[in-house]
């Protein structure tokens with residue numbers, strides 16, 4: 001019988017799901033490990049794990065790992081990559097981690113053109129801690145810390161990381177993708193591959209933002225979240241390649 005599918009080598013055998021049903025994290029972990037397999041780099045990869053739901057990736061990803069304190073993943077990745085330039089290094093971070101407490105580390109690493117890859121999982125909320133407002137929460141969205149909806153006068157506007165980083169000269173690759181449907185999963189995988197190839201070619205900082213969902217904290221069914229991502233969230237966070245030099 002012909003084998004048509006197998007688990008990527010970077011996923012633990014018998015890994016038990018820690019992510020909520022319908023969460024795109026599982027798909028992102030799958031994409032990332034498949035790409036690493038295709039590049040034959042599983043034994044030469046180190047991922048820097050951010051906090052929150054991203055931290056659950058440690059139960060899936062069977063490769064060298066460093067757990068970063070909240071927001072510090074890009075600083076750790078910078079140091080590790082400089083010490084081990086032959087290693088494929090990526091951070092795996094949520095929006096609270098990367099765009100709030102870790103904003104300075106993210107921008108500074110990007111501005112220095114550090115040669116690693118950021119996988120940014122933007123679900124518009126602080127997922128693991130109970131659905132608090134994140135820097136990427138849409139205007140008007142009710143969260144546990146904005147019960148009347150995000151109000152720009154009080155809370156500011158959603159932060160657009162790809163657009164922000166595109167203002168810098170150094171970053172080599174910047175893209176925003178989603179896993180809300182199959183064609184986009186394919187495009188997302190191509191973007192991750194390109195980002196890792198840029199890193200392996202020594203081109204510098206690469207950044208792939210995934211616009212994702214959070215069925216648990218959005219209070220929607222998984223299918224409803226996919227419609228919401230496509231119909232609403234992508235209007236605020238348009239997909240595409242912002243930089244590919």
Ligand SMILES: Cc1ncc(C[n+]2csc(CCOP(=O)(O)OP(=O)(O)O)c2C)c(N)n1
Pocket residue numbers: 051052053054069070093094095096097098121123125126127128129134
């Ligand atoms: C210094 C510090 N402050 C607060 C926390 C608590 N904390 C853990 S996860 C998290 C939110 C993470 O949100 P996000 O990065 O969006 O990840 P998600 O859970 O949505 O994937 C917070 C505030 C912490 N771990 N460290």
